[in-house]
Amino acid sequence: MPSCNTVHRRLRQCVFLLTAVLVASALAGGTAFAQELLLSNLVLNNFEGKIRVRFGVEPTGIEHIRQALLEGERLALVCKARLAVKRDYVWNKEVSHARFESELRRLKGGDFAVSLPGQGSMADRDLSALFRKAWNEILIDLGSWDRLERGQTYVLTLELSLARLDVSPWVKKGLFFWPFDPATPVSYQLDFTY
DSSP: OOOHHHHHHHHHHHHHHHHHHHHHHHHHHHHHTTOOEEEEEEEEEEETTEEEEEEEEEESOHHHHHHHHHTTOOEEEEEEEEEEEOOSSSOOEEEEEEEEEEEEEEOTTSOEEEEETTTEEEEESOHHHHHHHHHSSEEEEEEEGGGOOTTOEEEEEEEEEEEETTSOHHHHHHTTTSOOSSEEEEEEEEEEEO
């Protein structure tokens, strides 16, 4: 039977090894999170009686995204828009929400392609040019303008992420500390009074 000192020494070694692995994982993940999704030209307006959000997305760290595509991965730009009534002392009350998803992949001929909901797909050999053409103006419909009340303060929240489509959700959730996506998810908020 091992002595108490031997058990404690082995336990300390295991804790040290586990800590070293977690720190190494965090440092390795930090380099993958150098990429960002930048928001440009955010506009919220009344378009034919609908609440319309219009904005552009500019990914940085294009080389990391290009490498993932060259390795055969499929990526998706996921934009979640949420409109809520702003409240001071309790949670904001949601008015409406919507989701936009655009898939990005590499074609057999070497071009990169982006599929846009309701518009089909477009392709280009230059990834930066493709992003400018495809994601320069994204439109999200948040329902009827009649839902808004005059004099009320609202909060528009946009969550942007560039997700790997070929990684199963249970792996992502099980290894939550490991970065799977090529760009850090970001959130933007706009407060306004109607």
